[in-house]
Amino acid sequence: MSEHVYTKYIHHDVEVRVRADLKGKHREHCLCFKCSKFAPRTLENCGIAAAVYSHCVTFNIVTPVWECPDFEQGQPKSEVPPDGQDITTN
Numbered sequence: 001m002s003e004h005v006y007t008k009y010i011h012h013d014v015e016v017r018v019r020a021d022l023k024g025k026h027r028e029h030c031l032c033f034k035c036s037k038f039a040p041r042t043l044e045n046c047g048i049a050a051a052v053y054s055h056c057v058t059f060n061i062v063t064p065v066w067e068c069p070d071f072e073q074g075q076p077k078s079e080v081p082p083d084g085q086d087i088t089t090n
């Protein structure tokens with residue numbers, strides 16, 4: 001088993017720890033950013049994505065969606081905010 005390097009930084013005013021090689025790669029891996037049901041900052045947003053994001057805000061975690069039964073490949077329904085900005089959901 002390979003040993004990973006971990007780092008810490010301030011994310012939304014909270015110090016968090018992350019695998020150094022995955023820092024900032026959330027959007028690259030999360031299915032939502034390639035899903036036609038994703039509609040951040042709108043009331044049309046996918047309920048699963050909204051629930052996941054709510055937990056991320058509550059616990060100061062970053063949780064990419066790796067697998068999803070409802071994924072539909074396509075462009076998100078609304079504009080995705082720039083990296084580092086909140087993705088307010090319904």
Ligand code: SF4
Pocket residue numbers: 031032033035036037038039046047048049065068069070071072
């Ligand atoms: S259907 Fe799945 S992949 Fe698509 S936005 Fe919702 S949680 Fe993300």
